[in-house]
Amino acid sequence: MTFAQSPISYLDHAATTPMVPEAIEAMNATMLQGGNPSSLHGSGRAARRTVEEARELVGRLLGARPSEVVFLSGGTEADNLAVKGLYWSRRTADPARRRVITSVVEHHAVLDPLTWLAKDEGAVVDLAAVDRECRLDLDAFGAQLEHMPSDVALVSCMWANNEVGTVQPVAEVVARAAEHGIPVHSDAVQAVGYLPVDFAASGLDAMSVSSHKIGGPTGVGALVVRREVEAVPLLHGGGQERDLRSGTLNTAAIAAFAAALEVTVGRRVAESARLEALRQRLVDGLRTAVPEAVVNGDPQAGPQHRLPHVAHVTFPGAEGDSLLMLLDAQGIECSTGSACTAGVPQASHVLLAMGMEEPAARGSLRFSLGHTTTEADVDRLLAALPGVYERACAAARVGVRT
Known part of the structure; x- marks a missing residue:
């Protein structure tokens, strides 16, 4: 042939x-409008309306409350904010909580921040093994968790592996961590649009999502994080996004992200x-x-x-x-x-x-x-x-x- x-x-x-056509259309239309969503004049209010409508749509499609959707630049920033922000918050509340349990097959957007936390912040990174199919060894994970749960700051377990595609037992991880009141983050970047993803039903405390994996533009994504969860921000400035992610919001990219998510989840x-x-x-x-x-x-x-x-x-x-x-x-x-x-x-x-x-x-x-x-x-x-x-x-x- x-x-x-x-x-x-x-x-x-x-x-x-x-990018899917619907996302391109939404982005183009919003770029022509202009306006800073933090401004109080008419153009600013119109931009804010676009952002909040997108937030409501993203929340509904991901099984989250709109207030739990924090817009940022993509999966890498979402993973960094989740891992570092939760670690710092938990360690501040209890200095003994310095251990982070994560799978050995996580994306580098999780592993590299943890390596930095270990080197510069005194974190102890506990890597959980996987089997030959790339699935988390729940027995090994359970033993690591039970060893001394009082020193665990958080657990991070990806929803699906980005290289071989294996889905991880997130529900079981959440259930075991919940027994000890330990928050769980999941990188769901590869799962959204291909698997049924429901943040509320999952029991997760934080979840990373990226736009360009689902037909939206690059440079935008979200960290879905429960309102009850405290996290230390990486960026300080204008206090946007619940004070978790300061910076002027990219209204056009956010609108396109929401449009792409609606199309991808719908089909x-x-x-x-x-x-x-x-x-x-x-x-x-x-x-x-x-x-x-x-x-x-x-x-x-x-x-x-x-x-x-x-x-x-x-x-x-x-x-x-x-x-x-x-x-x-x-x-x-x-x-x-x-x-x-x-x-x-x-x-x-x-x-x-x-x-x-x-x-x-x-x-x-x-x-x-x-x-x-x-x-x-x-x-x-x-x-x-x-x-x-x-x-x-x-x-x-x-x-x-x-």
Whole structure:
């Protein structure tokens, strides 16, 4: 099968997904209005109205009260505010609470702030193990929690892993932490729009969400945080957003974020089923295209097991970077993992934590599907993979000899 040099087959939606038309329309319309939502004149009040209507919509779609939605710049800031803000608040109330329990496979937007807190703030970071499918080991987590719950400041457990797509047992984590009055944060950036996410029902104290993963613009997101939870802000200034996030609000981006969320959540059931079918087409095709390939993560579908749009694959004997660039040369775009750590030639911490050997971890790719993905995109990938894999393995063999 051959393909004309035409459109790009974009299979990296977990890194960012193209904006949906409704979000673009909302953003354009709001940008033409102007006005600072903190100003008291007519334009300011109109901008404030747009922000508050977006807040109400986001809250309703995520199962939260509007007052629990704090707008900020995206998932990374939301994770930092949750982890640092909750830690500082809890430690101030009780200096003995210096331990933070989190999974070893968290996004770097959680792990790196914790590393900083350990280095500069005296925090003790307790990493909870995962199994070979990337799911949190609840027995190990429970033992860590029960060891000395009085010194735990907070727990952070992602809703779904950004690299292999495994859904984490957030409900069980919340239930166990609640027994000791310990707040729980979850990075739900990859879950929203693909899984049923209800903040109130989850029992979480804080939850991170990002706009550009669901068809909205980059540079905007939200930390959903219960009103009863106290957190120390990272930024100080005008006191916007409950004093948790000072700074002039990006009205147009917030409007577009809300519009994208409405579209994505509204079509979630049908779209998740469509993407699961496309993913299965990809996985089934791999058996013929590259029989050596190994699909990682939970093999089962469904909101308790795995994201419907992510296929993480190991190609034995090849380097992921070589595979990526060879596919890119043919107009097929994917990822070796999280785009936030792209360009760093090292094995994924997620795959290593799953028990994968480093050579295998370095020879893995993430294919993530989205609202622009078609059967033709999947077929194009499957047609290209045999030749690409052969060339990448040959390059790896040369590298070993030299």
